[in-house]
Amino acid sequence: MTQSIITQFLSGFSVVAILIIAALGLAIIFGVAGVINMAHGEFIMVGAYTAAVVGKLGGNTLVAIPVAFVTVGLLGLLIERGIVQWIYDRPLETLLATWGVGIILQTVTKLIFGPELYYVGSPKFLAGGFRVIGRLPFPWYRLFLVIVAILLLALVFHVIFKTNLGLEVRAVRRNRAIAGCLGIDTARVDMAVFVFGSGLAGIAGAVLAPIKSVSTAMGFPYAVDSFMVLVLGGVGNLWGVAAGAGLIGEAETVLSFIFNNVIGRLLVFLFIVVTIRLVPKGIFGYYERR
Amino acid sequence: MSGIALADAITKKPVRRVRRTPMLPRWALIGGAGVVALIGSYPYYGSNGYMLSLLGKFLCYAVFALSIDLIWGFTGILSLGQAVYFGVGAYFVAVSLKLNYTLTHPTRYGGKIPDFMEWNGLTAVPSFMAPLMSLPFAIVCALVVPTLLALLFGVITFKRHIYGVYCAVITLAESLILQDFIIEYQAYTGGFNGITDYSNYVGAAFLWFILGVTAVFFLTGRVLTHSRLGTVLKSIGDNDVRAEFMGYNVANYRIFVFCVSAFMAGAAGAMYAAWVGLVSFLDTGPVYSVEAVIWTAVGGRGTIIGPFVGAFLVKGAEFFLSGTLAEWWQILVGGLFIFVVLVLRDGIVGTIANWVRRRSAGSFRQIAQEADRKAHDRQRDWQAEGATRHGEEAR
Numbered sequence: 001m002t003q004s005i006i007t008q009f010l011s012g013f014s015v016v017a018i019l020i021i022a023a024l025g026l027a028i029i030f031g032v033a034g035v036i037n038m039a040h041g042e043f044i045m046v047g048a049y050t051a052a053v054v055g056k057l058g059g060n061t062l063v064a065i066p067v068a069f070v071t072v073g074l075l076g077l078l079i080e081r082g083i084v085q086w087i088y089d090r091p092l093e094t095l096l097a098t099w100g101v102g103i104i105l106q107t108v109t110k111l112i113f114g115p116e117l118y119y120v121g122s123p124k125f126l127a128g129g130f131r132v133i134g135r136l137p138f139p140w141y142r143l144f145l146v147i148v149a150i151l152l153l154a155l156v157f158h159v160i161f162k163t164n165l166g167l168e169v170r171a172v173r174r175n176r177a178i179a180g181c182l183g184i185d186t187a188r189v190d191m192a193v194f195v196f197g198s199g200l201a202g203i204a205g206a207v208l209a210p211i212k213s214v215s216t217a218m219g220f221p222y223a224v225d226s227f228m229v230l231v232l233g234g235v236g237n238l239w240g241v242a243a244g245a246g247l248i249g250e251a252e253t254v255l256s257f258i259f260n261n262v263i264g265r266l267l268v269f270l271f272i273v274v275t276i277r278l279v280p281k282g283i284f285g286y287y288e289r290r
Numbered sequence: 291m292s293g294i295a296l297a298d299a300i301t302k303k304p305v306r307r308v309r310r311t312p313m314l315p316r317w318a319l320i321g322g323a324g325v326v327a328l329i330g331s332y333p334y335y336g337s338n339g340y341m342l343s344l345l346g347k348f349l350c351y352a353v354f355a356l357s358i359d360l361i362w363g364f365t366g367i368l369s370l371g372q373a374v375y376f377g378v379g380a381y382f383v384a385v386s387l388k389l390n391y392t393l394t395h396p397t398r399y400g401g402k403i404p405d406f407m408e409w410n411g412l413t414a415v416p417s418f419m420a421p422l423m424s425l426p427f428a429i430v431c432a433l434v435v436p437t438l439l440a441l442l443f444g445v446i447t448f449k450r451h452i453y454g455v456y457c458a459v460i461t462l463a464e465s466l467i468l469q470d471f472i473i474e475y476q477a478y479t480g481g482f483n484g485i486t487d488y489s490n491y492v493g494a495a496f497l498w499f500i501l502g503v504t505a506v507f508f509l510t511g512r513v514l515t516h517s518r519l520g521t522v523l524k525s526i527g528d529n530d531v532r533a534e535f536m537g538y539n540v541a542n543y544r545i546f547v548f549c550v551s552a553f554m555a556g557a558a559g560a561m562y563a564a565w566v567g568l569v570s571f572l573d574t575g576p577v578y579s580v581e582a583v584i585w586t587a588v589g590g591r592g593t594i595i596g597p598f599v600g601a602f603l604v605k606g607a608e609f610f611l612s613g614t615l616a617e618w619w620q621i622l623v624g625g626l627f628i629f630v631v632l633v634l635r636d637g638i639v640g641t642i643a644n645w646v647r648r649r650s651a652g653s654f655r656q657i658a659q660e661a662d663r664k665a666h667d668r669q670r671d672w673q674a675e676g677a678t679r680h681g682e683e684a685r
Binding site for chain 2: 030036083086087090091092093094095096097099100101102103104106107108110111221224227228230231260261262265266269272273276277280
């Protein structure tokens with residue numbers, strides 16, 4: 001029993017990786033622009049469909065990642081310019097508008113690709129797996145996911161802390177008005193952040209496509225999980241994403257193994273609610289100065 | 291005019307004049323009575339059973355939308371999981387009706403338990419569900435349990451100043467988990483298929499009952515939001531920090547209105563289950579919750595009539611258009627979300643109200659009255675005591 005829980009714990013790392021990959025884009029958008037993007041799940045879905053198309057054309061996941069980044073990034077640009085830029089000051093209504101965007105994206109995708117499921121194969125060199133402890137195989141692709149999650153975190157850290165854009169983003173996040181006074185075009189920063197976050201959602205879709213059958217409704221559960229990660233980890237701090245994803249991913253895997261899926265999710269939800277009752281701004285958001 | 295007013299204010303005993311709109315303006319009374327009569331008399335002039343069932347359904351939707359309007363439109367709490375309360379209410383009544391139905395209608399295999407229990411290998415009604423055999427008890431549960439759930443939720447979140455987007459996201463997850471729960475424990479809830487095949491109450495009498503309850507709820511909503519309490523609620527919706535500084539316990543107000551709203555949602559769900567005869571996990575899900583939010587937004591949040599109008603319009607359009615439009619209907623709904631947020635912010639009723647207000651500010655009668663009052667003022671200026679400047683005299 002103990003050993004199998006340990007194996008579950010190890011395989012939980014891939015769940016954590018998935019959560020980090022899915023939540024990063026949302027975290028950036030929510031953390032900086034203050035917008036909950038309800039269409040986030042649909043962005044992931046579009047990314048996955050992009051990967052499916054790339055797969056049909058003969059490319060593998062490594063090709064799909066940049067393509068999905070660009071595709072979904074452009075989609076994000078379109079939606080930011082068309083809709084979201086008018087309602088940054090009304091976060092609750094952004095939530096509704098982006099929900100509408102999500103519905104439209106789902107339906108349009110269904111109209112284009114039809115209702116059937118798509119399967120995207122994982123790259124050839126990542127086929128198979130290795131054994132960790134006991135007899136549980138750990139697929140190479142899961143390890144790949146963990147590596148992608150770490151690389152994406154590193155990428156986002158680099159962008160936020162080492163580039164000029166990141167400096168502006170951090171300034172806007174700290175104090176929007178003063179940042180504007182210092183000559184930072186805050187609207188442009190919001191746009192850049194939204195596009196970058198959307199692109200990350202696209203990458204998430206491309207990477208997650210091989211482990212999940214691609215359908216129009218695939219995104220929503222990821223979106224909700226991502227929200228939970230943000231709520232638990234705290235908004236506006238990248239460590240919060242890692243911590244939230246780590247706690248939720250591991251807890252859910254282990255608890256689902258001990259009880260069942262639903263009880264596991266319920267317990268995790270209760271855990272989240274109790275945690276934010278104690279630290280309302282999330283684990284890492286709490287100490288942040290606003 | 292202002293000089294006189296100032297002088298009056300200083301010299302006379304201060305009278306606090308609060309211009310309040312009447313609780314029930316005449317047009318609302320007449321219109322409301324008209325709508326009630328129109329719907330209530332349908333069994334006499336209409337013979338279409340489908341229309342009848344739609345009417346009862348829409349009334350439940352309207353109550354559900356009202357429950358969202360109270361918390362979102364007035365108090366500014368956006369819940370994306372309001373269907374949890376609707377669904378809990380609906381499931382209590384549905385399970386009770388189903389249990390009673392199976393007593394007289396044994397299943398194909400002769401069992402006197404609901405079919406979904408039999409499929410899942412239960413041989414008798416589990417003891418914790420046995421009390422639900424009594425319909426009155428189930429109805430009480432359908433009303434009380436949602437309220438208690440809302441109380442619990444409110445105490446956990448609002449007391450710690452968790453609201454806004456966080457609240458929306460948590461309620462969303464809540465309803466998603468309830469949905470999973472219902473699907474997973476299908477032996478007790480009917481799972482994916484929901485609860486069907488029980489004797490539901492369709493007919494004129496029950497339509498009148500639903501209509502009566504709906505009318506009472508809408509009147510309650512009006513009384514609640516038109517009172518002092520309603521003013522506080524609106525102020526919380528406008529600026530909760532300021533309301534807190536004014537000395538109001540914002541958290542308690544939020545909890546209170548959230549409980550009232552959950553009660554209404556539970557009642558709506560209970561009536562819905564009894565009327566429609568089919569309850570499924572979809573009735574507790576996030577999609578349904580957000581859909582109801584959009585009815586409220588279309589009708590006009592922050593107005594009492596809005597939810598009614600919105601529920602009837604959107605749901606009516608869905609029933610008549612979604613068949614012919616198929617997939618395009620979904621795109622239309624998505625567009626509606628965006629349209630309501632970007633363009634029609636106050637919804638249909640709110641926009642009409644704004645328009646009337648603006649018009650009445652510049653209407654001919656208003657201008658004439660204004661002129662009259664000015665003439666009156668001028669007349670008083672000519673009176674003897676008006677020789678000194680008003681205002682100076684008072685000092």
